[in-house]
Amino acid sequence: MARLAAFGRLVRGALFGMIAAAACAPALAQPALWAVKDADSTVYMLGTVHLLRPETEWQSEKLDAAMAEAKELWLELPTTDAAAMAGEMLPLVTQYGLSPGKPLSKSLTEEELKTLDEAAKLAGLSGAQLNIFRPWFAALTISNAAITRAGYDPMSGVDSKIEKAFAARGIKPRGLETAELQIKVFASMTPEQELRYLRETIEEYEAAPVELDKMVDQWSKADLAGMEEMFVTEMKVEEPELYAALLTNRNASWVTQIEGILAGKGVSFMAVGAGHLIGPDSVIAMLAARGVKAERVQ
Numbered sequence: 001m002a003r004l005a006a007f008g009r010l011v012r013g014a015l016f017g018m019i020a021a022a023a024c025a026p027a028l029a030q031p032a033l034w035a036v037k038d039a040d041s042t043v044y045m046l047g048t049v050h051l052l053r054p055e056t057e058w059q060s061e062k063l064d065a066a067m068a069e070a071k072e073l074w075l076e077l078p079t080t081d082a083a084a085m086a087g088e089m090l091p092l093v094t095q096y097g098l099s100p101g102k103p104l105s106k107s108l109t110e111e112e113l114k115t116l117d118e119a120a121k122l123a124g125l126s127g128a129q130l131n132i133f134r135p136w137f138a139a140l141t142i143s144n145a146a147i148t149r150a151g152y153d154p155m156s157g158v159d160s161k162i163e164k165a166f167a168a169r170g171i172k173p174r175g176l177e178t179a180e181l182q183i184k185v186f187a188s189m190t191p192e193q194e195l196r197y198l199r200e201t202i203e204e205y206e207a208a209p210v211e212l213d214k215m216v217d218q219w220s221k222a223d224l225a226g227m228e229e230m231f232v233t234e235m236k237v238e239e240p241e242l243y244a245a246l247l248t249n250r251n252a253s254w255v256t257q258i259e260g261i262l263a264g265k266g267v268s269f270m271a272v273g274a275g276h277l278i279g280p281d282s283v284i285a286m287l288a289a290r291g292v293k294a295e296r297v298q
Contacts, residue, residue: 029056029057029058029219029220029221030058030060030220030221030222030298031046031047031048031058031063031158031219031220031222031274031298032046032047032222032224032274032277032296032298033045033046033062033063033066033296033297033298034046034277034284034294034295034296034297035066035294035295035297036258036262036287036292036293036294036295037295038262040265040266041261041262041263041264041265041266041267041268042069042266042267042268043258043261043262043267043268043269043270044066044067044069044070044267044268044269044270044297045270045271045272045277045283045284045294046063046066046158046162046269046270046271046272047219047272047273047274047275047276047277047278048157048158048159048162048271048272048273048274049157049158049215049216049219049273049274050080050157050158050159050160050273051152051153051156051157051160052152052153052156052157052158052216053151053152053153053156054153054155054156056156056216056220058158058220060298062297062298063298066269066297067162067165067166067269069267070166070267070268070269071171071266071267071268072171072174072261072266072267072268072269073162073163073166073171073172073173073174073268073269073270073271074173074174074175074176074257074261074268074269074270074271074272075159075162075163075173075174075175075176075270075271075272076159076175076176076177076182076272076273077175077176077177077178077179077182078172078173078174078175079163079173079175080157080159080160080163081163085179088179089179092179092180092183093137093183096134096137096183096184096186096187097133097134097136097137097183097187098132098133098134098137099132099133099134100132103131103132104116104127104130104131104132104133104135104138104198105131107135107191107195108195108198108199112199112202113127114127115202115203116130116138116142116202119142119145119146119201119202119205120141120142120145122142122145122146122149122205123141123142123144123145124145125141130142134187134194135191135194135195135197135198136186136187136189136194136197136198137186138198138201139194139197139198139200139201139202140186142201142202142205143201143205143208146205146206146208146209147208147209147212150208150209152209158271159271162269162271166269176253176254176257176270176272177250177253185245185246185250188245189242189245190241193239193242214230215227215230215231218230219274222298224278227274227275227278228278228279231275232247232275232278232279233279236279236280236281243281246275247275247276247279247281247282248281250276251276251281251282251283251286252286254272254276254283255283255286255287255290258270258283258287258292259290259292262292
């Protein structure tokens, strides 16, 4: 079975950074940073982890210099501020995340419902309260709670910190996507995929922080091969349609937008989930296929 729960934690965007978390890293991380350039424009691209432990240090001289040089910031969404997006998020969650007419109790076994109830307690909820959630949204709720209970701070994410750094210079981020588009990536799973995602999550929720520790350790060391093997290869083979929705299609859209940025002038900085910059269908690979070479800066 594909590791849907683990893969979802890696690739979901800033929207889910507001709901979810990532993990710890060594004292000083050195994540991969790329740059694409033409005669009069540069786009720096950083693969991020949307939330981290407060003590994680990930900035470096090269990264700081790239951020200082940039006059424009691109994120997956126009902001990482959950409060600022609450008015937009709540109707979307109601529309795509709830299913009162098809409760989870109709799809899960008695044993699975018992495990669901135990997992829901991490979020201060019960299995009965999650019963009207769609499987994908119940899975996110549980994994979020498990991770935040383990001590991960939503305010420590890379994207959030970068947004604040640019805000101090009066620069507001631009979004590559909308909140609705990101939610629909998960809401467009088939019923079978959603249930697999939920079942994996309730089976693995206690181990989620440990797995994320491993993922962020790879991220911090710029171990791109390790991240690709852990999160991309298996998904591409076992869940090709979901892989296309989560990564390939979105990356293709972003590449088009990057080409539009390069058609202009100046220096831009782009921070997106690390999963989008690794593997054969990554933004980096798609740019190369179009003759745009991304060079590693760090």
